[in-house]
Amino acid sequence: MPNLPWRASGVVPPSGDHPLDVLLTNGQLPPDAAPGLEPIEEVLAALRAGPSASEFSGKARAMAEFRGTVGLPRRPVPAQPWSLVTLRQRAGFRFAAAAAAVVAGAAAVAYTGSLPAPLQKAAHIALAAPAAHVAAGVPDGTGRRDHGLCNAYPRASQHGRGTEQGAAFRRLQKAVGNVAAHCRTVPHAGAAPGSTGLGGAGTSAGRNAASQGHPAGKSPHGSLHQRLGVHSGHDSGHLPRVLPGSVTRGWPGPSAGQWPGPSAGQWPGSSAGVAPRLPAAHGARPGAALALRPHTGQAARSPHARHRPSGGAMKRPARARTALSPRAHVPSHREAACGSAPGTQRSSQSHPPDLSGQNGGC
Amino acid sequence: MVGDEFAAVMSAAQGGSEEAFSALWHDVNPALLRYLRVIAPGMAEDVAAETWSHVVRRLTSFRGDEAAWRAWLFTTARRRAIDAARRAARWAAAPLEEMAAELIPAAPDAADVALENIDTEAAIALVSALPRLQAEVILLRVVAGLDTDVVARLLGRSPGAIRVAAHRGLRRLGGNVSRAGVTL
Numbered sequence: 001m002p003n004l005p006w007r008a009s010g011v012v013p014p015s016g017d018h019p020l021d022v023l024l025t026n027g028q029l030p031p032d033a034a035p036g037l038e039p040i041e042e043v044l045a046a047l048r049a050g051p052s053a054s055e056f057s058g059k060a061r062a063m064a065e066f067r068g069t070v071g072l073p074r075r076p077v078p079a080q081p082w083s084l085v086t087l088r089q090r091a092g093f094r095f096a097a098a099a100a101a102v103v104a105g106a107a108a109v110a111y112t113g114s115l116p117a118p119l120q121k122a123a124h125i126a127l128a129a130p131a132a133h134v135a136a137g138v139p140d141g142t143g144r145r146d147h148g149l150c151n152a153y154p155r156a157s158q159h160g161r162g163t164e165q166g167a168a169f170r171r172l173q174k175a176v177g178n179v180a181a182h183c184r185t186v187p188h189a190g191a192a193p194g195s196t197g198l199g200g201a202g203t204s205a206g207r208n209a210a211s212q213g214h215p216a217g218k219s220p221h222g223s224l225h226q227r228l229g230v231h232s233g234h235d236s237g238h239l240p241r242v243l244p245g246s247v248t249r250g251w252p253g254p255s256a257g258q259w260p261g262p263s264a265g266q267w268p269g270s271s272a273g274v275a276p277r278l279p280a281a282h283g284a285r286p287g288a289a290l291a292l293r294p295h296t297g298q299a300a301r302s303p304h305a306r307h308r309p310s311g312g313a314m315k316r317p318a319r320a321r322t323a324l325s326p327r328a329h330v331p332s333h334r335e336a337a338c339g340s341a342p343g344t345q346r347s348s349q350s351h352p353p354d355l356s357g358q359n360g361g362c
Numbered sequence: 363m364v365g366d367e368f369a370a371v372m373s374a375a376q377g378g379s380e381e382a383f384s385a386l387w388h389d390v391n392p393a394l395l396r397y398l399r400v401i402a403p404g405m406a407e408d409v410a411a412e413t414w415s416h417v418v419r420r421l422t423s424f425r426g427d428e429a430a431w432r433a434w435l436f437t438t439a440r441r442r443a444i445d446a447a448r449r450a451a452r453w454a455a456a457p458l459e460e461m462a463a464e465l466i467p468a469a470p471d472a473a474d475v476a477l478e479n480i481d482t483e484a485a486i487a488l489v490s491a492l493p494r495l496q497a498e499v500i501l502l503r504v505v506a507g508l509d510t511d512v513v514a515r516l517l518g519r520s521p522g523a524i525r526v527a528a529h530r531g532l533r534r535l536g537g538n539v540s541r542a543g544v545t546l
Contacts, residue, residue, distance in 0.1 A: 020528070021525070037536065040539070044485075044504050046482050046485035048505070049481070056392075058391070062387055062414040063383070066418050069418050071380065
């Protein structure tokens with residue numbers, strides 16, 4: 001072994017960094033490298049030496065990790081051939097699922113009370129859903145809440161405030177369908193059992209009763225007030241007395257019990273003591289004030305209607321007096337022959353004097 | 363080093379080819395173990411397993427050449443080694459004489475190094491005797507095959523500092539070999 005001075009001292013002679021860089025990069029010293037760098041080259045060569053068997057221990061673990069993470073996908077499972085039974089089962093399952101969804105949705109809607117009245121009633125029976133009238137917020141069919149609406153419906157309809165404009169009436173109509181028909185079945189509050197429901201003014205029953213002159217309570221069709229939807233005077237008095245056929249448009253009339261009753265010479269709504277100027281009646285002197293009759297409990301007449309002022313300001317038009325009015329005086333035969341009845345006053349207009357003398361015995 | 367076939371091999375491995383991944387593993391794992399034996403003595407195989415586990419999970423997202431592949435692998439290995447050292451520092455409270463022999467970082471016996479041909483284990487032992495930075499630089503430059511810039515980024519140093527550390531480490535390494543009376 002050569003006796004190299006640097007080997008004995010263990011000191012590597014200084015050299016440029018270039019050979020080291022080359023040694024690090026290529027693993028070999030350049031040819032012009034200074035001596036003394038060979039050990040380094042050897043060490044580095046040993047570090048780069050081939051692998052030993054012990055350096056492959058752990059491969060199994062790494063491969064297992066790889067298979068579980070990045071490994072090749074499994075073979076796709078071949079799809080089973082479609083069979084008719086499978087298709088039917090799938091279609092049946094889908095249909096059943098769709099039907100269940102529809103039923104569930106309908107039940108949910110029923111519980112919110114949004115179904116039409118017939119369906120809501122069915123849901124009320126089958127599913128214990130709220131009844132139509134209860135769910136929709138309309139009266140519960142016992143008559144208490146329907147009663148008020150049914151009372152007001154005829155008047156509102158005639159004045160154009162029926163289902164077209166009234167929200168309550170629309171709800172009622174939505175719940176029951178035909179408001180008029182429903183109101184006939186609604187029992188009058190406090191009415192005797194078996195009595196028919198409220199009728200609206202303008203219904204056929206009401207008109208027939210009125211034309212026949214049946215007094216309230218005596219009509220074979222039930223109480224006139226019930227049929228007409230009119231409260232009696234002792235009732236709440238919320239509704240006016242409306243006689244069939246006599247309703248004048250544009251003026252609802254005062255409510256019973258609310259009319260204080262004008263005293264002579266006074267007209268409610270106007271300054272005391274000043275009577276309003278009403279349209280001149282036929283034959284009346286223009287500008288004549290109309291003196292009102294004292295309050296006798298009778299409903300006041302419409303200002304648009306003709307009235308007979310007292311005092312003879314308006315003369316009754318000439319007409320033949322016939323024995324139709326219950327108050328009309330029925331002359332006897334003698335009166336008819338003689339032209340007058342004892343103790344009766346004859347109007348010169350109604351009974352012209354008999355100048356023919358044909359009636360003897362007078 | 364895989365060489366020119368690296369792109370194909372990597373693509374196949376990312377596609378799930380076990381043969382391709384095995385080739386990659388065979389190519390890098392020995393160098394990885396040699397590096398870890400110096401920076402994480404006694405825990406090299408466990409840290410190597412953790413490194414491969416981390417790499418496999420993110421293998422499909424890797425994009426780059428072979429140099430980038432090695433850089434990524436050794437960077438991951440270094441971080442795992444640091445984590446393992448921290449865990450060992452928290453857990454290790456036993457006296458030194460109670461520790462298992464394989465866990466005690468032992469300096470290479472100079473006589474053994476002098477009498478035997480320098481083999482890989484001896485070389486690793488000689489490099490382990492160097493300061494930490496110099497040893498890492500030499501291993502990453504020589505064993506991992508990374509260039510100065512990559513090593514600088516991996517260690518968080520400047521390229522100049524890495525070069526100086528490398529030169530000093532090589533000279534010290536040469537001196538250790540000479541003092542040991544290595545026979546060529």
